[in-house]
Amino acid sequence: MTSAQVEKGSEHTSEEGYERGLGSRQVQMIAIGGAIGVGLFLNAGANIAKAGPSLILMYAVAGVIIFFIMRALGELLLYRPVSGSFAEYSREFLGPFFGYFTGWTYWLLWVVTGMAELTAAAIYIHYWFPDVPQWASALGFLVVLFVANLISVKLFGEIEFWFSMIKVTALIGMIVIGLGVLTFGFSAAGDTAAVSNLWAFDGFFPKGIGSSLMTLQGVMFAYLAVELVGVTAGESENPEKTLPKAINTLPWRIGLFYVGALTVILCVVKWTEFAPGVSPFVKAFAMIGIPAGAGIVNFVVLTAALSSCNSGMYSTGRMLRTLADSGEAPKAFNKLSVTKTPALAITVSVLFMGIGVVLNYIVPEKAFGYVVSVATAAGIWTWLMILISHVRYRRAVEAGRLPASSFPAPGGSKGSYVAIVFLLFVTGLIAYDSESRVCLYVMAGWAVALGIGWAVLKARNPQIAERREPEFEKV
Template structure:
């Protein structure tokens, strides 16, 4: 059963939370959903920045560089352009009606109840599994300084601290994420400045050999061929995972009509600086052939330049990046999505409850407990568990981004029919840009299926889709029984 665009049943936009509705409390004024608008311009901007910088850049880029060479820069640019289209589509929906739970709620409104249910749960499992990987990785990073500390101990302490901060208020979450993102930005800017110093004045141990000619010499732009180069697109997309987080914050942002478009419009500059700019500098300072799979390109570049503290510095940055991902994606966004599912009748009713400060405490606890199970899984079988976990994240991201694009198409149709109000912030070139972005995601899906190393993502997502359909059947049967 499809919902009438703009008129779909009692969703999260029409319902207030059980607590905090219409009240003023720490963290700002209450929204119609019961949340508090406690995220200011400074925090929204940094969450948008932090969402586009993850361990995919600090760690994953090493494997991608060794496989694609300098052509990796091209794929980061292409993927960044496509993700900007996705975010413009989401931005148009957000300014039409800012809600927390954003794209899951819009999917329910414009595509129908099933798609709201499927999107919310897919986004939840995507970030919970990512949080599992990140919180476990944090334990590994701390062992660099303190080898005697057990990995599970660090993971548990990190999870408890992040949960405690999120339980306080959205303002506390926003402040912590601001500083996490700032550390990542400073690290990237430092890498670019040091790299430019090497190129311009011959600073460091590689000053005599550093040159932009590394970008097309040493085997060419795609030294292993176009096929191997294209196969890195999955890694590239994983690096962009989190760009949509700014959409989840809309319901708790101060002045979302101004702050959300501002954050989205700045994405091309951020993509250009943080990904493309960084890769150009790194691959000009050090030839792509000197990077190894599984080794951070930041560590390798700093070490080649001759900065002895490079490993320790980058280890701290990557630790921060992992905690940031767990904080923003693993806890904050999953709790909002889980509550959206609950309010719409797609999850236990108890998960819709808010504290007096507008915090979805039960949903936070559920996400945290499941992430805690991920620590146990990784401890029992770290070699195989990590592959399964990250494959769900990548497949889930492609599905969620595609749903955003299709939802936007249905929203535009509703506007044309007079069933929804037009937004002042629009996706240029729609519907053609929607189709272009969807075609890109379909192409990447084919590439994932092509490689035996990444095909597991499709298998896992296939199982997930079956579970979603079974869950939906149970929900529908329960409603039919209740009506009877």
């Protein structure tokens, strides 16, 4: 597909029938907000308890890997910007089965991530209303966001823009206040706040390097959603300009919002004060003693959870429609509403997210941990497919079989190889951990179910197993 074709299809609707209703500022903020979610605001508390200050290093190393993944995705997106994104690239470079498997697995990822975010939001509500059942709060948020996603992609983009704006502004404010405490010593935490807190309590690796490495699975969960910018390709006003800009801002986003924020927090409050199930940001501001500070931060982390759930509804609906368009899901999911949204696909996805409400009713204390591990495993598969597709694409470009992308990844496919090895290492850590390896059993069952589904699809329509030609070969 040439640049002219992309521009022509970008004027009002994409070639897939979507309205290109996401402007540059919305795509930029979706990209920024995608890197800030419940994995940082809530799950970081448990990881700090496991790894101490060394968690900062884990986020930095994982952040480098995420950048490799996103530059690989960026090169593919500018080669062929489609809403199906990595599912389409898996289909083209690895075969139809991998496109089918990746599409459904990414759908699963966001369904269970939506469950995690709903659970987190319900936990945050307990800060103000401890008597409200978790399931009731989760259900209320699910319904409100569902209605918003049905109206239009512009409304989704606006909600996500302001949710992300709140997160970004608040995180910057937290960093500035934390630096003020460290520099001037004001607040209740001023006497004990010091950079030396990073090593003064049993060192930088207080529980050993092995324990720090075991947090990588939780760290990778925190980075889930950065690839969401790829799903927006089919509804971006000018993907050739907005997508590279969004991806290139990733290093400073990770450096500031993850590494920077955690460094400041762990300097202000010693790591031994943090515990699982409590946001380290809420805890830190409660100890600083700023009036209403902890309540304000709790509101911010609540919006972060709702933002991610909102994104989950958006992406699951689009991925189901992509699968339906390829004959790998019921044809009814391919229909768009009068507002150019895949309403039925979103509705079915939200019904599955409702399982999270049930989990919050049955096992409220374990619901978050269950869904986080499954989401991480599904995310690793998605990232691996992006990387392997990128390697295959680069080989095709070098052989002269495909046109070069206008946004090549630095170093070609070298970064992709490094990222593949890293993700396989994290998968090994998950298998080693008795608490999290259950997600691999879930994924094995998921693979069996998808394998059976594929066999049924092939029996009904043998042509579905044929490799689809990319658009530029038809021109």
